[in-house]
Every structure is written in C-alpha cells, then in structure tokens.
Amino acid sequence: MPPRSKKVRVSIANLQKARKFRQRQRQPDRNEAEVTKKTPEQKAHEAQTLWQTFEDITAATWASRSTSA
Structure with missing residues (x-):
C-alpha cells in the first residue's frame, strides 16, 4: 500500500475531529432531556x-x- 498523501491524512484527521465534535455536541442534549422531563x-x-x-x-x-x- 503506498503511503498516504498529506491531503488524505489531513482529511482523515478532520473527519475524526468532526466525529468527536458531533458526539460531544449530542451528549448534553440527552442528559438535559432526562433532567427536564x-x-x-x-x-x-x-x-x-x-x-x-x-x-x-x-x-x-x-x-x-x-x-x-
């Protein structure tokens, strides 16, 4: 397998960051919903x-x- 280009490495890193960010954004909502029924x-x-x-x-x-x- 050839080594990945810088562009590909950066885009993979960005996708991983975005996924982490979305997960972090989603969690407070779930906790709030339980508290404020x-x-x-x-x-x-x-x-x-x-x-x-x-x-x-x-x-x-x-x-x-x-x-x-």
Missing part, C-alpha cells in the same frame, strides 16, 4: 400560554388591519 401540568400550562400569545397576536393584527383599512 415536563409533567403533564407543565405541558398543559405551556400550551395554554402559547395559545394565549397566539390569540393576542392575532387580535392585535386584526385590530391594526381594521383601523388602517
């Missing part, structure tokens, strides 16, 4: 808050349209 009440409250925000934005949008028209 939401209760059904929290989920319901969050959904209610989001819906209320959506309704407020919609109302404001319609109000501004009706006054400008």
